[in-house]
Amino acid sequence: MGTGLGLGVGIAALGVGIGLGLIGNGALQGMARQPEAIGKLQTAMLIALAFVELVFLLTVFVAPFLIH
Amino acid sequence: MDAFQLIGPSILASADALSAKEPTIWGLAAYIVFVLLILFALMVYAKKGLGVRVFKNPVTSLFEQLYLFIENMCVGSIGQHGRKYIPMMMTFWMMIFVGNIVGLLFPFTPTADLSFNLGMALIAVCYVQYEGMQVNGVFGHLRHFAGPKLPGAMVIISGLIFTIEIISELMKNVSLSLRLYGNIHGGHLAVEAMNNLGNKIYLPIGVLVLLLIKLLTCLVQALIFTMLTCVYLSLVTHHEEDSSDGGHGEAAGAH
Numbered sequence: 001m002g003t004g005l006g007l008g009v010g011i012a013a014l015g016v017g018i019g020l021g022l023i024g025n026g027a028l029q030g031m032a033r034q035p036e037a038i039g040k041l042q043t044a045m046l047i048a049l050a051f052v053e054l055v056f057l058l059t060v061f062v063a064p065f066l067i068h
Numbered sequence: 069m070d071a072f073q074l075i076g077p078s079i080l081a082s083a084d085a086l087s088a089k090e091p092t093i094w095g096l097a098a099y100i101v102f103v104l105l106i107l108f109a110l111m112v113y114a115k116k117g118l119g120v121r122v123f124k125n126p127v128t129s130l131f132e133q134l135y136l137f138i139e140n141m142c143v144g145s146i147g148q149h150g151r152k153y154i155p156m157m158m159t160f161w162m163m164i165f166v167g168n169i170v171g172l173l174f175p176f177t178p179t180a181d182l183s184f185n186l187g188m189a190l191i192a193v194c195y196v197q198y199e200g201m202q203v204n205g206v207f208g209h210l211r212h213f214a215g216p217k218l219p220g221a222m223v224i225i226s227g228l229i230f231t232i233e234i235i236s237e238l239m240k241n242v243s244l245s246l247r248l249y250g251n252i253h254g255g256h257l258a259v260e261a262m263n264n265l266g267n268k269i270y271l272p273i274g275v276l277v278l279l280l281i282k283l284l285t286c287l288v289q290a291l292i293f294t295m296l297t298c299v300y301l302s303l304v305t306h307h308e309e310d311s312s313d314g315g316h317g318e319a320a321g322a323h
Binding site: 039040043046047049050053054057058060061 | 140141144145243246247250251254288291292295296299
């Protein structure tokens, strides 16, 4: 049971890591191409980061309840 | 497995804490006296006048920078009428940031407790609804939930959209509070685990390595909570300004 949980959270962390990396990649490319838009891009990037991060947090908080 | 056993009960830990040590009336009285003393000291300090002594103060300029930062955020995401929400956003930012910073130095902090975060998220979401009703009127605000106007028998779809919008509005509470709680509490757990890792060599690895990252997390989480509240506010209150902007845009395009 515990092994499955650990594996599941690991997979969730993998997916969220890929998502965060993609967001950072896109934002950095946009910033490099258009340095004058850095302020707006940072705002949008942080919001997107928050939403992706929430998925992992939900996974972590829901998973312990599923084993009972 | 140990980490999950830690996380699982700690979501419900606030109920245990309440039953374990009941708050007494004397604790509350002492707290109120403390707050009143601070307020009194601040008023005495302010009554002496705001002269060069205050405006040349580095602390003052620090807070001016903070004010400019919050003002940029409000005006940038809500628009010109967002200036009115600066005090609210400032309160949120300061409260969350101070709570997070306390968490760096002490094992317990308000923002690592789900009930505090849920209360703050409730305040934020209810304030957003209130502002929406102030700007659009009660029925205008409710109509906002039903999506675009659809003809004839498509009313059913409007009802579906309305239901989904209400659910998503309720989930904003959960997402705001759980994000903050998860980040701060998870940071505590990670530091604890890394400290256990370095137990054998008598070196608090977690504190040494993770403290700076946690400082960044503190800043970013305060920023994200405030910014998301700003975005929700802008979604609710942007109606009339947006239509006038669109009109100008169309006029410019026609020329």
